[in-house]
Amino acid sequence: MLYSKNIRIIARLDIKAPNLIKGIHLEGVRVVGDPQAYAEQYYLEGADELLYIDAVASLYERNSLVEIVKKTASKVFVPMTVGGGIRSSHDVQRLLDAGADKIAINTAAVKNPQLIKELSRTFGAQCIVLSVDAKQTSEKTWEAYIDGGREKTGVDVIEWVKMAQELGAGEVLLTSVDREGTRKGFDLDLIKQTTAAVDIPIIASGGMGSLSDFDSIVVDGGADAVAMAHVLHYNQISLPQIKEHAKEKGINVRPE
Amino acid sequence: MSGLNKKVTIVNYNTGNIYNVARAIVCAGGDPIITADPAEILKADRLILPGVGAFKYCADQLGAKDLISILKKFVGTERPLLGICVGMQMLLEGSTEFSYTKGLNLIPGTVDNIKATECAYLKIPVFGWYKIQVQKSGDTFMNLEKYNEKYFYFVHSYRAFLKNKTNVFATYHAGGEDIPAIIGQENVMGCQFHPEKSGKVGIEMIADFLNI
Numbered sequence: 001m002l003y004s005k006n007i008r009i010i011a012r013l014d015i016k017a018p019n020l021i022k023g024i025h026l027e028g029v030r031v032v033g034d035p036q037a038y039a040e041q042y043y044l045e046g047a048d049e050l051l052y053i054d055a056v057a058s059l060y061e062r063n064s065l066v067e068i069v070k071k072t073a074s075k076v077f078v079p080m081t082v083g084g085g086i087r088s089s090h091d092v093q094r095l096l097d098a099g100a101d102k103i104a105i106n107t108a109a110v111k112n113p114q115l116i117k118e119l120s121r122t123f124g125a126q127c128i129v130l131s132v133d134a135k136q137t138s139e140k141t142w143e144a145y146i147d148g149g150r151e152k153t154g155v156d157v158i159e160w161v162k163m164a165q166e167l168g169a170g171e172v173l174l175t176s177v178d179r180e181g182t183r184k185g186f187d188l189d190l191i192k193q194t195t196a197a198v199d200i201p202i203i204a205s206g207g208m209g210s211l212s213d214f215d216s217i218v219v220d221g222g223a224d225a226v227a228m229a230h231v232l233h234y235n236q237i238s239l240p241q242i243k244e245h246a247k248e249k250g251i252n253v254r255p256e
Numbered sequence: 257m258s259g260l261n262k263k264v265t266i267v268n269y270n271t272g273n274i275y276n277v278a279r280a281i282v283c284a285g286g287d288p289i290i291t292a293d294p295a296e297i298l299k300a301d302r303l304i305l306p307g308v309g310a311f312k313y314c315a316d317q318l319g320a321k322d323l324i325s326i327l328k329k330f331v332g333t334e335r336p337l338l339g340i341c342v343g344m345q346m347l348l349e350g351s352t353e354f355s356y357t358k359g360l361n362l363i364p365g366t367v368d369n370i371k372a373t374e375c376a377y378l379k380i381p382v383f384g385w386y387k388i389q390v391q392k393s394g395d396t397f398m399n400l401e402k403y404n405e406k407y408f409y410f411v412h413s414y415r416a417f418l419k420n421k422t423n424v425f426a427t428y429h430a431g432g433e434d435i436p437a438i439i440g441q442e443n444v445m446g447c448q449f450h451p452e453k454s455g456k457v458g459i460e461m462i463a464d465f466l467n468i
Contacts, residue, residue, distance in 0.1 A: 006384045043455070048385055074279050078455050079409060099276060101453065124309055126381045126411050170381070201383075224384075254385040254407040256455070 006252050008225035011042035012051040017064030032233045043076040045239040046256050050080045057085025066098045073099025104131040107146040120168025130169040135177040158197050165198045176206035183209030191221035211245045262286040262466045265300035269317045280452035284463040294326045307342030311351040314342045336468045337444045344446025363441045364419035383411035386428040388437040406457045408449035
C-alpha cells in the first residue's frame with residue numbers, strides 16, 4: 001500500500017428536523033428526504049462513520065435531533081458524531097445516551113473556549129470534535145465562522161485549532177465554507193495548513209465532487225478522514241465506488 | 257452452553273455506552289438485560305462488561321457497587337463473560353494509568369500506555385478501523401478464525417500487555433507493534449475494539465456470543 005494510514009470515509013447528513021437537507025455555501029437549503037433512511041443506506045454501503053449536523057440548532061428543536069439519533073442508533077452500528085447547537089455537558093450527555101459516540105461543537109466553543117476543556121475532561125478527548133467552518137480571507141489565511149456559517153468571528157482558523165488541541169479537542173471537522181456544496185473540490189491549502197499545525201486527526205469536509213478530489217485531500221492534504229454529503233445524497237458517487245477507487249490508488253480504507 | 261435463549265446481561269456500573277451495546281445485541285437477535293444488581297448478574301446466562309474512559313474510574317465504579325467479587329464469582333460458574341474496551345482491560349491484573357489500579361485479575365497481564373513501546377509516530381488515542389490478525393493460540397469459546405483480517409473499530413490510549421501468548425487470541429498492527437485486540441482464558445474473553453461500533457462484522461461477533 002502506497003499510503004498506510006487508515007482513512008475514514010464519513011457520510012455527512014445535515015438535518016433540519018425532521019428532514020435531511022443539503023445546502024450550498026452553508027445557506028440556501030433543499031430538502032433531500034428522511035435522514036434515517038439515508039443514514040441506514042450509507043451504513044449498509046460501508047460508511048466508516050456517520051456525521052449528523054443540526055443546521056437549525058435551536059434550543060426548541062433539540063428533541064427532534066435526539067429522536068433522529070436514537071432511531072438511527074438502533075439500525076446503524078458504526079461511530080456517529082452529532083453536532084449543531086451543543087452548548088453544555090447536559091446536551092452532550094443527552095446525545096451520547098441517544099447513541100452518539102462523539103459530539104461536534106463550534107459556536108459555543110468559539111464563544112467560550114473553556115467549554116472544550118470541560119467537555120474533554122468529562123467525556124474524554126476522543127468524544128470531542130471541534131467543528132470549524134472556514135472562509136478564506138487571504139491567500140494563506142482563513143477566518144472561522146459560527147452560527148451555521150452565518151456570522152464571522154475574526155478568529156484565525158489555524159490559531160483556533162491549535163488552541164482547541166491544547167484545550168483537549170480530540171479531532172477537527174474542517175468545513176470549507178467556500179467549497180461546501182459546490183463539488184469543485186476541497187480547499188487543499190486549508191487542509192494542508194491545518195494538518196501541519198496540529199497532531200489531532202482532521203476530517204475534511206466541503207467540496208467533494210469527484211473521485212480524484214478524494215485522493216488529493218488525503219495524499220496531498222494529509223486529511224485523516226473525508227466527510228461527504230452532496231455527492232452521496234444526489235447519487236453522484238457511491239460509497240462502494242469511493243472504496244474501490246481508494247484501493248486502486250493504494251489508500252488504506254476499510255474494504256466493506 | 258446456555259441453551260436456546262439469547263439473553264445477555266450487561267453490567268451497568270455508570271460507565272460505558274451500555275445503550276449502544278444493548279442496541280447491537282437486539283440487532284444481533286439477542287435479549288439484553290441491563291443491571292447493576294448482584295443477584296441478576298450472578299444468574300446471567302452470559303455477561304458483558306462494557307467500559308469507556310479511564311481504567312481507574314471504571315474500576316472504582318465497580319468497587320463502589322461491590323461488583324468485583326460478584327464478577328469473579330460469575331466467572332467461577334463457567335458461564336461466558338465478554339469484556340469490551342476498558343471492560344476488557346479490567347480483566348487483567350491492573351493498570352498503570354494515573355498510578356497503579358487493580359483490575360479483576362482474571363487473566364495474567366497488565367494495562368499500560370500504548371506509547372510505552374517504541375511507536376513514536378502513533379497519535380494517541382489510537383482510533384479508527386484496523387484489521388485484526390487472529391492467532392492460533394489457546395482454546396476459545398468462539399470460532400474467531402473467520403474474523404481474521406476483518407476490520408474493527410478501536411479507540412484507546414491504553415493497551416493490554418499479556419504475560420502468556422496463549423491468552424492473546426488476536427492482535428492488530430499499529431505503530432510497528434502488534435497490539436492485543438482479543439484476549440481470553442477459558443470462559444472469559446475480551447475485545448479491545450467496540451464490536452457494537454464495528455458494523456456488520458461486529459454484529460456478527462455479538463451474534464456468535466449469543467450462541468454460546
